[in-house]
Amino acid sequence: VGAGQVTEDAVARLVTDRAAIRDLVARYAIAVDRKDWAAVRACFTADATCDYVWFRGDVATVVGHIERGLARFERTMHLVGTHLAEVSGDAAAAETYALCHHRLRTADGAVDRVVGLRYLDALVRTPDGWRIRRRDVAVDFERADPVAAP
Amino acid sequence: VTALRRLADELAVRDVVSGYARAVDRQDLAAVARCFTPECAYEGALATGTIADALARLEAAFARYARTMHFMATQDVRVHGDAAEAETCCVAFHVRRDGGLSTVGVRYLDGLVRMPDGWRIARRVVRSEWTRADPAP
Numbered sequence: 001v002g003a004g005q006v007t008e009d010a011v012a013r014l015v016t017d018r019a020a021i022r023d024l025v026a027r028y029a030i031a032v033d034r035k036d037w038a039a040v041r042a043c044f045t046a047d048a049t050c051d052y053v054w055f056r057g058d059v060a061t062v063v064g065h066i067e068r069g070l071a072r073f074e075r076t077m078h079l080v081g082t083h084l085a086e087v088s089g090d091a092a093a094a095e096t097y098a099l100c101h102h103r104l105r106t107a108d109g110a111v112d113r114v115v116g117l118r119y120l121d122a123l124v125r126t127p128d129g130w131r132i133r134r135r136d137v138a139v140d141f142e143r144a145d146p147v148a149a150p
Numbered sequence: 151v152t153a154l155r156r157l158a159d160e161l162a163v164r165d166v167v168s169g170y171a172r173a174v175d176r177q178d179l180a181a182v183a184r185c186f187t188p189e190c191a192y193e194g195a196l197a198t199g200t201i202a203d204a205l206a207r208l209e210a211a212f213a214r215y216a217r218t219m220h221f222m223a224t225q226d227v228r229v230h231g232d233a234a235e236a237e238t239c240c241v242a243f244h245v246r247r248d249g250g251l252s253t254v255g256v257r258y259l260d261g262l263v264r265m266p267d268g269w270r271i272a273r274r275v276v277r278s279e280w281t282r283a284d285p286a287p
Contacts, residue, residue, distance in 0.1 A: 081221040140219040
């Protein structure tokens, strides 16, 4: 195996790791929107800890808070945008921007609550693929707009 | 050039544009500067000239807002050897000091070059496509 071959392998590993990490972050967003809490938990290692600003703790605690917190919303949509990740062997750090739309039905009509936040993740490679071991959330802004229709 | 290396280059180009967003949002002027070649041509609301002209005005722009969030979305990247073009749509949220929110739909038209230490933006046109303003909640 020549030096060129090794480099090609390294490039392949980087590109596939980055794609897997990006997929993991997207999978979390979609799982939350589907209220598929088993799928949400599966994005994290068993020993992961999180700080979601409004609540913090281990995965069971945090996912429980997310489930109860989102229960009052008809629907949510977590849009994922700016994403950066640095891979170092079997560990990685990622920062991902999200626009989280929450549709709320009130006596006065519907409200679209928008939260702009960033997920700051420390990830590890496990036998089952990349998982989040530590997640911190930074909230950039919140907005609530009345929805005219429907 | 293998398909794999082109993918890696595309990823690196995306990282430069995303890295710009993060650097601006962290108000890290040095990290912003590292996204560009020193003589990068720049045309946008901040300045018309070079990146140095834009950087000179960026610090004052930082001071106007409590926080910003440059949410990068639609992106088309084309790599041609050691040069690349990237078009990126961004929703830039500017949290005002009074708690209000100014939102701008921005289109970045970038020409990038491969430097010894990675890809850099060598030419940038910034177009503000739409805006909205929301009062403090």
